[in-house]
Amino acid sequence: MPTYNLKINGKTHAVDTDADTPLLWVLRDKINLVGTKFGCGIGQCGACTVHVDGTAMRSCLLQVSQAENVEITTIEGLSEDGSHPVQEAWKTVDVPQCGYCQAGQIMTASAFLNENPNPSQQEIRDAMNGNICRCASYNSIEEAVKLASEKLS
Numbered sequence: 001m002p003t004y005n006l007k008i009n010g011k012t013h014a015v016d017t018d019a020d021t022p023l024l025w026v027l028r029d030k031i032n033l034v035g036t037k038f039g040c041g042i043g044q045c046g047a048c049t050v051h052v053d054g055t056a057m058r059s060c061l062l063q064v065s066q067a068e069n070v071e072i073t074t075i076e077g078l079s080e081d082g083s084h085p086v087q088e089a090w091k092t093v094d095v096p097q098c099g100y101c102q103a104g105q106i107m108t109a110s111a112f113l114n115e116n117p118n119p120s121q122q123e124i125r126d127a128m129n130g131n132i133c134r135c136a137s138y139n140s141i142e143e144a145v146k147l148a149s150e151k152l153s
């Protein structure tokens, strides 16, 4: 079984696994970074979103063999203590209901705001559109992204 050296949250992890193992399984089962969630496994829900070189990507669709030589950030690495402006805004607005989708929502929002720190309501809606929330916390999510953008811009 080949070994892959993955840079995750600033640390290098050597992982023995098959080349086509999804990064999501590696994060959860090999490295115990379980903040990243499994929702659909086919790129449709956003629960598994991480940053790859700063871009939001679905970790269920990324094979481990494609994940070397890039910087991967998970929800655990976004900040040490939950103090990232997006996390603070999430707490202020009290967004989560069951919470299952929220790590993916926050990872999508934070990558989006890095690219567009002063978005319109429609741009926020479009950016967050692919992240499903079964508890329908969409209004709160939009409000929190707007609040975070005000802190960042």
Ligand code: FES
Pocket: 037, 038, 039, 040, 041, 042, 043, 044, 045, 046, 047, 048, 049, 058, 059, 060, 061
């Ligand atoms: Fe990856 Fe749903 S688990 S998009």
Ligand code: FES
Pocket: 096, 097, 098, 099, 100, 101, 102, 132, 133, 134, 135, 136, 137
């Ligand atoms: Fe429950 Fe989004 S808060 S799925």
